[in-house]
Amino acid sequence: MECMKVLIAFDGSDNSFKAVEYVGEIARNCSGSEICLLYVERLPDKDLFPDDESWKNKCGDTERDIRQKLEEARDKLVDMGVPQEEISVEYFASCKSPFHDKDICSTGRSIGMDILRIREERGFGTIVIGRRGVSKAEEFLFGSVSTKVVQSAVDCTVWVVS
Template sequence: MEEGIKVLVAFDGSKESRNAVSEAADIANRFHGSVTVLNVYWDPVATRHEPMVERVEGASIGDQGSIRLLEDAEPILKEKKAEYSLRPERDSNVPKTILRIAEADGYGCIALGSRGMGGARAWLLGSVSSKVIAEAPCPVIVA
């Protein structure tokens, strides 16, 4: 039997990223696949002072916060009876991290929330969704 689709969801806890989790679960269920809910976080203190904050009960302090955030996606996935995993990832470049993981781990689809930035902030920083859409190795769904 062929393995189903793997869907990667970028999750930040927003309403839009929750919608992306829901859409990803529907796709995974329809095509007998699984969902990985990814939270990319940046922890400047841990980055600069790695030895001081490296591990607390087996996970870095940043990982623990990210895991708690990721757990907010679980009720959606459980309600839809989707096969899933939660993945915290520390990096300062969110789109690059999403793209790296999608390509390296062979995801068939990426799901993102539509939460956007407007005005000067969008111009200066760019949009995670736009960068991922432009460079993704697979289809991208913006919920």
């Protein structure tokens, strides 16, 4: 089977793990694939914390948790038969992160648009994203990352897994 170049938009949810499994089922039968597990950092609202230290602690806890889940997702792909050298993991930090000082970072305005930008810059032909389990009312009021990706994607394939 022809190799794939797939970007998995990962947020640590059950549905993002389902997206990983879906890709693993297909990619284990391909050789020479390129699979990127991408997490776009979304920082907690600083105003919800009594001080900067509490906010930084929450940011650190969240990052450790997500990095662990990214490694679990990578291990899942490897266990399913995808060669480890075909898998990359990227933690795309927020520009406002208290821990990362990068030239290229997420502005936090639209995770969906960050995903699409990375897909285009790196030439991924397929985006795989788990549907976040929000209600129709919440999706209407606040939108969702998967909806934004589906509505704005151009010149690529988008798989939404739920």
